[in-house]
Amino acid sequence: MITKFLLPEDRIPTTWYNVLADLPKPVPPMLHPGTREPLTPADLAPLFPESLIAQEFSTEAEIDIPGAVIDVYRQWRPSPLVRAHRLERSLDTPARIYFKYEGVSPAGSHKPNTAVPQAYYNKQAGVEKLTTETGAGQWGSSLAMASAYFGLECEVFMVKVSHQQKPYRRALMETFGATVHASPSVLTDAGRAALAADPDASGSLGLAISEAVEAAVKSGGRAKYALGSVLNHVLTHQTVIGQEALLQMELAEDYPDIVIGAAGGGSNFGGLVLPFLREQLRGGRSVRALAVEPASCPTLTQGRYEYDFGDTAGLTPLTMMHTLGHDFVPPSIHAGGLRYHGMAPIISALKDLDLLEARAVPQTACFEAGVLFARNEGIVPAPESTHAVRAAIDEALACKESGEARTILFTLSGHGHFDMQAYTDYFAGKLKD
Amino acid sequence: MITKFLLPEDRIPTTWYNVLADLPKPVPPMLHPGTREPLTPADLAPLFPESLIAQEFSTEAEIDIPGAVIDVYRQWRPSPLVRAHRLERSLDTPARIYFKYEGVSPAGSHKPNTAVPQAYYNKQAGVEKLTTETGAGQWGSSLAMASAYFGLECEVFMVKVSHQQKPYRRALMETFGATVHASPSVLTDAGRAALAADPDASGSLGLAISEAVEAAVKSGGRAKYALGSVLNHVLTHQTVIGQEALLQMELAEDYPDIVIGAAGGGSNFGGLVLPFLREQLRGGRSVRALAVEPASCPTLTQGRYEYDFGDTAGLTPLTMMHTLGHDFVPPSIHAGGLRYHGMAPIISALKDLDLLEARAVPQTACFEAGVLFARNEGIVPAPESTHAVRAAIDEALACKESGEARTILFTLSGHGHFDMQAYTDYFAGKLKD
Numbered sequence: 001m002i003t004k005f006l007l008p009e010d011r012i013p014t015t016w017y018n019v020l021a022d023l024p025k026p027v028p029p030m031l032h033p034g035t036r037e038p039l040t041p042a043d044l045a046p047l048f049p050e051s052l053i054a055q056e057f058s059t060e061a062e063i064d065i066p067g068a069v070i071d072v073y074r075q076w077r078p079s080p081l082v083r084a085h086r087l088e089r090s091l092d093t094p095a096r097i098y099f100k101y102e103g104v105s106p107a108g109s110h111k112p113n114t115a116v117p118q119a120y121y122n123k124q125a126g127v128e129k130l131t132t133e134t135g136a137g138q139w140g141s142s143l144a145m146a147s148a149y150f151g152l153e154c155e156v157f158m159v160k161v162s163h164q165q166k167p168y169r170r171a172l173m174e175t176f177g178a179t180v181h182a183s184p185s186v187l188t189d190a191g192r193a194a195l196a197a198d199p200d201a202s203g204s205l206g207l208a209i210s211e212a213v214e215a216a217v218k219s220g221g222r223a224k225y226a227l228g229s230v231l232n233h234v235l236t237h238q239t240v241i242g243q244e245a246l247l248q249m250e251l252a253e254d255y256p257d258i259v260i261g262a263a264g265g266g267s268n269f270g271g272l273v274l275p276f277l278r279e280q281l282r283g284g285r286s287v288r289a290l291a292v293e294p295a296s297c298p299t300l301t302q303g304r305y306e307y308d309f310g311d312t313a314g315l316t317p318l319t320m321m322h323t324l325g326h327d328f329v330p331p332s333i334h335a336g337g338l339r340y341h342g343m344a345p346i347i348s349a350l351k352d353l354d355l356l357e358a359r360a361v362p363q364t365a366c367f368e369a370g371v372l373f374a375r376n377e378g379i380v381p382a383p384e385s386t387h388a389v390r391a392a393i394d395e396a397l398a399c400k401e402s403g404e405a406r407t408i409l410f411t412l413s414g415h416g417h418f419d420m421q422a423y424t425d426y427f428a429g430k431l432k433d
Numbered sequence: 434m435i436t437k438f439l440l441p442e443d444r445i446p447t448t449w450y451n452v453l454a455d456l457p458k459p460v461p462p463m464l465h466p467g468t469r470e471p472l473t474p475a476d477l478a479p480l481f482p483e484s485l486i487a488q489e490f491s492t493e494a495e496i497d498i499p500g501a502v503i504d505v506y507r508q509w510r511p512s513p514l515v516r517a518h519r520l521e522r523s524l525d526t527p528a529r530i531y532f533k534y535e536g537v538s539p540a541g542s543h544k545p546n547t548a549v550p551q552a553y554y555n556k557q558a559g560v561e562k563l564t565t566e567t568g569a570g571q572w573g574s575s576l577a578m579a580s581a582y583f584g585l586e587c588e589v590f591m592v593k594v595s596h597q598q599k600p601y602r603r604a605l606m607e608t609f610g611a612t613v614h615a616s617p618s619v620l621t622d623a624g625r626a627a628l629a630a631d632p633d634a635s636g637s638l639g640l641a642i643s644e645a646v647e648a649a650v651k652s653g654g655r656a657k658y659a660l661g662s663v664l665n666h667v668l669t670h671q672t673v674i675g676q677e678a679l680l681q682m683e684l685a686e687d688y689p690d691i692v693i694g695a696a697g698g699g700s701n702f703g704g705l706v707l708p709f710l711r712e713q714l715r716g717g718r719s720v721r722a723l724a725v726e727p728a729s730c731p732t733l734t735q736g737r738y739e740y741d742f743g744d745t746a747g748l749t750p751l752t753m754m755h756t757l758g759h760d761f762v763p764p765s766i767h768a769g770g771l772r773y774h775g776m777a778p779i780i781s782a783l784k785d786l787d788l789l790e791a792r793a794v795p796q797t798a799c800f801e802a803g804v805l806f807a808r809n810e811g812i813v814p815a816p817e818s819t820h821a822v823r824a825a826i827d828e829a830l831a832c833k834e835s836g837e838a839r840t841i842l843f844t845l846s847g848h849g850h851f852d853m854q855a856y857t858d859y860f861a862g863k864l865k866d
Contacts, residue, residue, distance in 0.1 A: 002442060003507035009435060074436035075515065075811065082508065086582065104537060106811025108850070148808040149519065168601070168853035175807050175856050374608050375581040378508065378539025417541070417850035420601035423608050 003085060005248040007078040012070055013243035016236045019274045019346060021061035022281040027232075027349045028320035031307060039317050046217050047225045049125035052118065055233035061278075063236055065117070072116045072149060076104045077240065081248035081409075086376040088396070095399035096254060097392055099412040100245045100272060103379065107172075109414030110268050111142035111228055114237035118226045119146035129153035129223040131215040133183065133208030135264075136162050136336030136384065137169030138414055139228030144178035154178040155223070157185060157211040160203035162336045169418045183208040190214055190313040204329045205265075205340045210313035217315075229265025230310060230319075230344045238271025241411060246275050249409070256287055256409035258395055262387035263291035263300060263358070264337045266344030268413040274346075277355060289356040290395075291347065292387040294366075295433065297330040299323065299343045300351055300358035310342055321348040333363050334422035334431070335383035359391060362433035366390045367426040370416070382414040383422050436518060438681040440511035445503055446676035449669045452707045452779060454494035455714040460665075460782045461753035464740060472750050479650050480658045482558035485551065488666035494711075496669055498550070505549045505582060509537045510673065514681035514842075519809040521829070528832035529687060530825055532845040533678050533705060536812065540605075542847030543701050544575035544661055547670035551659045552579035562586035562656035564648040566616065566641030568697075569595055569769030569817065570602030571847055572661030577611035587611040588656070590618060590644040593636035595769045602851045616641040623647055623746040637762045638773045643746035650748075662698025663743060663752075663777045671704025674844060679708055682842070689720055689842035691828055695820035696724035696733060696791070697770045699777030701846040707779075710788060722789040723828075724780065725820040727799075728866065730763040732756065732776045733784055733791035743775055754781040766796050767855035767864070768816035792824060795866035799823045800859040803849070815847040816855050 020027060029038040041053045048056070055063060065073075084097040102110035122130060130152055134140025140156040147154035156178050163170060163182040170180045181187060183203045184194035190210035194201050201207075209227070216225035227234060242259075249255055259276050261269030273289045280286040291300055303322040310316035312326055321342045324330075328341040343351075350356045363383070370386035372393065373379070381389050388410040399406050416423065425431055453460060462471040474486045481489070488496060498506075517530040535543035555563060563585055567573030573589040580587035589611050596603060596615040603613045614620060616636045617627035623643035627634050634640075642660070649658035660667060675692075682688055692709050694702030706722045713719040724733055736755035743749035745759055754775045757763075761774040776784075783789045796816070803819035805826065806812070814822050821843040832839050849856065858864055 001504065001507075003504070004442065004509075006439060006441060008439060009437065071434065071436070071518075074434075076437075085504075106813075112811075145811050149811075167857070168850075171853035171857045171860075172813060172850075174860060175804055175813055175853075177808055371608055375610055378545075378578050378582075380539075380605060380608055415850075417601075417605075417848075418853075420604035420608075420851075424600070424604045427604075427607060 001085065002083065004080040004082045005251040006080055007244060007247055009074045011247060012073050012077050013240055014065055015062040016065060017239040017243060017275050017278060018058055018061055018063055018236045019277065020059045020232065022278055023349065024353065027345050030317040030319050033309065033314060033317055047213065049121050049127060049224060051121045051125065052233050055236060056231060066120060069117045069120050076106065078244040079104050081245055084377055087373060090376045091393065091396050091400065093396040093400040094403060094405040095396040096405065096407045097396055098409045100241055101412045102241065103412060103415035107142040107145045108417060109138040109142065109382065110238060110241060110271060110411065111139045112146060113240050113271065114234045114267065115142035115146035117237050119150045119152055122224055123150040123152060127152065127224045129155065129219065130226045131155045131212040131223050132226045132228065133157045133205060133212045135159050135205045135339055137166050137418060138337055141169060141172045141176065143226055144173040144176035147178065148176045155215060156180045157183040157208040159183055159205060159208050159336060161332045165421055166418055172418065183211050185211060188214040202332055204312060206312035206326055209311040210315050213311065213315045229267040230342065232346060234267050235270040235274065235344055235346050238267045239274050241271035242273060242275030245272060245409065254407050255285055257406040258288040258290055258408055260290045260292060260388050260391050260408065260410035262338060262384045262413060263293050263343065263347065264340050264384060266347035268411055270344060270347055272411045290391055291356055291358045292391045293358065293360050294333055294335055294338050294387065295360040295362045296333050297339055298360040299341065301360045305348060305352055308342060319345050321345050322351060334419060335363065335387065337384040338387065361387055361390050364426065364431050364433050367423065367431065369393050379412065380416040381412055382416045383419050385413045434518065435516065437513040437515045438684040439513055440677060440680055442507045444680065445506050445510050446673055447498055448495040449498060450672040450676060450708050450711055451491055451494055451496055451669045452710065453492045453665065455711055456782065457786065460778050463750040463752050466742065466747060466750055480646065482554050482560060482657060484554045484557065485666050488669060489664060499553060502550045502553050509539065511677040512537050514678055517810055520806060523809045524826065524829050524833065526829040526833040527836060527838040528829040529838065529840045530829055531842045533674055534845045535674065536845060536848035540575040540578050541850060542571040542575065542815065543671060543674060543704060543844065544572045545579060546673050546704065547661065547667045547700065548575035548579035550670050552583045552585055555657055556583040556585060560585065560657045562588065562652065563659045564588045564645040564656050565659045565661065566590045566638060566645045568592050568638050568772055570599050570851060571770055574602060574605045574609065576659055577606040577609035580611065581609045588648060589613045590616040590641040592616055592638060592641050592769060594765045598854055599851055605851065616644050618644060621647040635765055637745060639745035639759055642744040643748050646744065646748050662700040663775065665779060667700050668703040668707065668777055668779050671700045672707050674704040675706060675708030678705060678842065687840050688718055690839040691721040691723055691841050693723045693725060693821050693824045693841065693843035695771060695817045695846060696726050696780065697773050697817060699780035701844055703777060703780055705844045723824055724789055724791045725824045726791065726793050727766055727768055727771050727820065728793040728795045729766050730772055731793040732774065734793045738781060738785055741775060752778050754778050755784060767852060768796065768820065770817040771820065794820055794823050797864050797866050800856065800864065802826050812845065813849040814845055815849045816852050818846045
């Protein structure tokens with residue numbers, strides 16, 4: 001009985017996968033927020049180094065992972081693919097449940113997969129400082145860690161409700177040497193405007209992005225901005241998850257009928273799913289791809305597919321995506337990483353092409369699943385990850401009903417060690433759906 | 434450049450190592466607290482199942498690991514042995530630094546190595562419930578997890594100062610389904626007596642042990658007690674760490690000149706060190722074994738080697754060990770797992786035999802080392818583990834001074850995700866030495 005399917009370091013993938021090379025029709029281009037003309041690489045130069053901009057516009061299928069990035073990945077990658085034997089027995093299901101566990105990274109989630117290359121490329125370009133936003137703190141702590149590795153300063157705008165709910169995430173970022181501000185802050189025009197409108201504003205990812213972008217643009221070239229999800233290059237970096245999972249399913253002598261991920265901005269979901277969709281798009285085995293989002297922020301299931309801003313203040317390019325509107329402020333649910341009004345253009349296009357399914361689930365059902373998972377598999381999932389756990393359990397229960405022995409694979413994108421207040425609130429009956 | 438030395442699941446050791454088989458002279462027996470006669474297995478029957486009592490008295494070198502225990506170990510074992518390349522470069526040392534990372538267990542520390550077999554053997558014996566104490570919460574959460582796996586109830590007496598400082602550790606235990614009380618509590622005679630003497634008592638491990646033992650003894654046979662360190666069988670279970678590390682040092686084509694562990698009760702330290710000492714005791718390579726303890730609870734460096742109780746109330750057997758006195762209440766340092774007045778009899782005997790070195794370090798120096806480690810290796814060490822990090826760094830700096838390329842191996846016994854308040858206090862200058 002094998003439980004975890006491990007690969008040695010020398011099988012860390014040497015390329016990321018860019019799904020733009022294989023899509024049946026192109027993803028609509030981003031538009032300049034001022035001219036509404038298709039965005040050019042030059043338009044992004046104030047925000048990102050050239051190498052990342054090139055990746056953002058690339059339609060090459062394979063993008064080389066730099067050796068210096070692989071050298072950092074070595075510490076925890078390839079991450080384990082684990083067979084959830086005890087959970088299966090507890091559900092009494094004929095399904096086989098596997099999870100790809102990204103919580104083994106030092107920052108505790110999948111986010112370092114892109115934080116490390118982003119820090120590396122910025123360092124190569126002579127950038128001294130990175131600015132960013134963070135919701136639950138997974139992205140901020142990952143970029144803080146990667147910045148420490150490459151000797152960069154790091155300034156994080158943290159959505160105020162998370163800043164209050166998760167002081168230990170903040171402490172983690174500070175341990176890595178980052179500077180952390182609650183957003184909205186008084187440090188930017190966007191933040192001051194939000195505070196003027198509502199001094200008690202709990203913040204949103206969209207607003208924190210506005211602040212971080214503004215801080216980079218006004219740095220006089222010292223600082224660039226780093227985004228933890230949504231953009232093409234971010235999703236591409238995350239495909240290291242699925243690239244490994246394909247090799248590990250081979251080791252397991254199995255193949256998923258369904259691949260599942262929680263979807264906030266789309267990078268965790270895309271990271272697992274895109275390499276499996278490549279196989280399908282190129283004539284290989286097809287797979288059900290299921291994106292799971294919170295019922296309180298139902299971007300893919302209820303948003304409109306149209307051009308919208310990525311941030312609240314309208315500083316970012318316009319992106320064709322599923323969106324609830326850039327001024328949508330989602331309720332203060334504990335899955336802070338899923339509180340985003342939009343969705344990655346790649347994921348949105350796949351949804352539009354009927355290449356994936358989406359499902360919205362209420363948060364109490366997610367925590368119920370998280371507790372069941374913890375009592376069987378030991379790992380307490382991050383609130384974001386409980387969305388994938390919920391869907392995986394529901395699919396396994398459907399298999400029990402139908403008697404089908406399907407293979408279910410999901411990303412457990414992170415652990416919940418910095419989110420225990422959420423579990424405390426769940427047990428106390430304080431969570432609302 | 435290899436960073437982590439991994440073993441596949443089928444190389445999880447199948448035996449634990451019992452150093453009592455190889456010691457040059459026997460460890461003095463425990464004494465009955467009433468009669469002061471050498472303890473018999475029957476004396477321990479109210480507390481532990483027969484199988485664990487047999488292990489406690491065994492002098493066999495190899496103890497079989499049950500298959501059901503290995504099946505649980507599979508989820509995270511063999512744990513990685515990691516070469517700290519970035520830390521080495523940052524210190525500019527010729528030393529090679531390796532750490533055996535036990536924080537990959539779902540509970541985040543080495544403690545499940547013994548929690549899982551203890552839960553298993555109790556379940557086999559028909560026990561329905563386990564009682565225990567916990568300091569920082571690493572042990573309590575590990576036993577809570579193991580109890581959930583084997584369908585046992587779990588009741589934890591948590592030292593009050595930790596109960597207050599670490600609410601999220603408590604939430605973790607509750608997520609696993611355990612019941613948690615602050616100790617001293619009003620639930621036991623020992624707790625009530627302590628509260629009568631000082632209503633504001635911050636508690637100690639010794640007192641929490643008294644409470645947990647009392648709760649088991651008065652359960653009418655439903656419950657047994659589980660101890661997370663000190664006892665022979667606990668140290669034996671932890672040797673899975675060193676058994677693996679020996680194989681992994683072979684993979685690395687290297688061998689440690691010095692092995693280092695933090696020492697509270699002694700099980701983390703013994704877990705790594707004992708298999709290396711076996712090689713030495715049997716005529717193989719010798720190794721410096723260094724136990725690191727807090728300056729504020731200097732059991733090995735300043736305690737007396739004499740018979741003493743393991744708990745405050747004098748309910749446990751008398752044990753020949755290094756002790757600060759069973760009524761010693763250490764200051765409320767953040768390394769709660771190291772706040773214990775005594776030391777494992779095996780470790781105490783090794784110290785008496787000059788088979789190991791001991792060193793006491795102040796906590797601010799430990800946190801300084803923890804931050805340096807985090808900024809280079811990403812992992813934020815538990816406060817307990819920073820003691821080993823401090824000593825490893827100091828040994829590496831000594832190598833820089835002398836120009837010697839020694840090999841240093843330490844256990845990073847757990848991560849500090851539930852201890853971020855300690856780092857916050859450290860940065861705020863609030864920690865005292």
